[in-house]
Amino acid sequence: MSIAPSIPHVIDRATCTALDAADPLAGYRDLFDLPDGVVYLDGNSLGALPRATAAHVQRVIAEEWGTGLIRSWNDAGWFTKPLDLGDRIAPLIGASAGEVVLGDSTSSSLFQVAVAAARLRPERRVIVSERGNFPTDLYVLESVQELLGGPGRPLERRLIDDDDPTLDDVLDGHVAVVVLTHVNYRTGRMYDMADVTRRVHEAGAIMVWDLCHSVGAVPVDLNGAGADFAIGCTYKYLNGGPGSPSFLWVAGRHQASAQPAITGWHGHARPFDFDVEYAPAPGITRFRVGTPQLLALAGLEASLDIWGGVDLEQLREKSLRLTELFISLVDSRLARWGVEVVTPRQSARRGSQVALRAGVADGYSVMQALIERGVIGDFRAPDLMRFGFTPLYVSHADAWDAVAALEDILTTETWREPRFARRGTVT
Ligand SMILES: Cc1ncc(COP(=O)(O)O)c(C=O)c1O
Structure with a gap:
């Protein structure tokens, strides 16, 4: 660096x-x-x-919605937009094409991946995060603990602090998942992603990174670090606009086995068969939930045009x-x-x-x-x-x-x- x-x-x-x-x-x-x-x-x-954002969003409204109407799901590529924009975010976070998809809010994307992460370690009963994490991460994890722990016995939570307890103090063979924010929202302190991920893996646990304050702010190399899952928002350094959707990343090696929390129809293998049973789509697509916020995605699309050359x-x-x-x-x-x-x-x-x-x-x-x-x-x-x-x-x-x-x-x-x-x- x-x-x-x-x-x-x-x-x-x-x-x-x-x-x-x-x-x-x-x-x-x-x-x-x-x-x-x-x-x-x-x-x-x-x-x-x-x-460029106002004109682009206006064009999507007038042409794709106003004139194209329902035809735009195919003609304007609306259906695959969360995946196409995910591929454009991928180079900013050290991900490959087909590993990133746009979701809903960062909070709901965290729920989506944290459940999937914990399900990869069903025999373990501890989730680790940090006291200074952005509170929504801790709140979301509370509900993951309840949901996956079983009635009356939530998964245990261990919170690290800057110096006491440290990550090494809490890591052991009971830890299923570690969820940390790469750059702290209050202090701006940044973790060494590769080093932390390595230590988490040595303990046999799954690593989830929150990249809200990293994407577009610092170079990130998720695949280089060998991380497992990540989420982040697009309305901060990516300039997608107020309420622009979050993204989520799943390492290629987990995509065939990972089970997302919310199994919606846009994550189905054949959504337009309208089957009664859920069948997960291959790859990152299974992490999709429902109809994407296309006007918010239009704002993000305009801002991503800037990032291509940075x-x-x-x-x-x-x-x-x-x-x-x-x-x-x-x-x-x-x-x-x-x-x-x-x-x-x-x-x-x-x-x-x-x-x-x-x-x-x-x-x-x-x-x-x-x-x-x-x-x-x-x-x-x-x-x-x-x-x-x-x-x-x-x-x-x-x-x-x-x-x-x-x-x-x-x-x-x-x-x-x-x-x-x-x-x-x-x-
Ligand atoms: C680190 C971090 N995670 C999550 C969030 C919350 O994201 P959202 O409101 O998109 O769910 C924020 C918001 O600032 C954040 O800073």
Whole structure:
């Protein structure tokens, strides 16, 4: 893995604009429709709108739906769309064609694969995950434990923590499945996928990766790591749009034996025979459930056009350069307020976001004050301000401007204004 060219020791805004001028990915920003004056550092939650998306979705609505009507299931390739788009996501995650399919929400895709994973180890009664995982993963796993454990005796759950207990502390011959998120949603800490997968396999268990904060953010090599199952969302770094469907990946070696949780008609071997009995389709198709959300898939299709030409090594280099730049600016300009970088400083352990604790200030209010100025990040309870660095449209000057805005808000104590403490439903 190449490491980001280091950030010069003394940084000013001109240094940042010079880095932008030399940036091989700078041209991608023009493919996005970002409002003027906005520094968008929340692509790790909802990606920006590609310029081509509106026209493409409009065409699908007007031509494929409006004119084609029901004929579009065949003529416009609607029926195979989840598989076709899955094949286009595959190179971004180190998967092969025929291993990825688009599903429903990430939560439901996790249910779909976690049940299949646990069924591959029927004699084992433990599911491992991590306390700091995105909560929906833990909630979904609770129901997998109930469902597969039998009446009154759910499968056991073991949760690892950063240092205690560790993965090695909980792995033994009883563990059926390990479900971990590759890049942590709060801290941006990244696991070594190959190393973790190897240890899980040594214990005889099945490895499921959540790639929500990895796909389109860092290079991923599922087959290289020998992983078993993965899921991820497409509305963050892939820019598929709000509510664009999740994807799920099943390693080729499991596809003939894996039994998904939900056996819907789109996963049937012959859906248009309308048989009374379920017969699983071969390959990844059996993980399909029902009618795909074609308008949401149209948004994703437009954004995937951008990804065809992206060099993932350049993407990683830029991501590391941006996060390194942001961290060094925070260190040099915000330390006097006790602002603390929570994200790992070691580049191999960092995804494409930086989380800060606000020190003497209230992080939620600081974030609201930033958003009012057009610097958009978000806040994760209890105390983390998150800043996502999407290499396709975030510039080095953006990182500079964000820290300058933070410094001003802390200096003037604008964050203390009562309106910034008001909580919205979504933080
Ligand atoms: C790591 C992770 N997993 C799962 C989800 C939830 O996904 P969905 O709402 O698509 O079910 C998120 C959402 O941000 C996430 O960050």
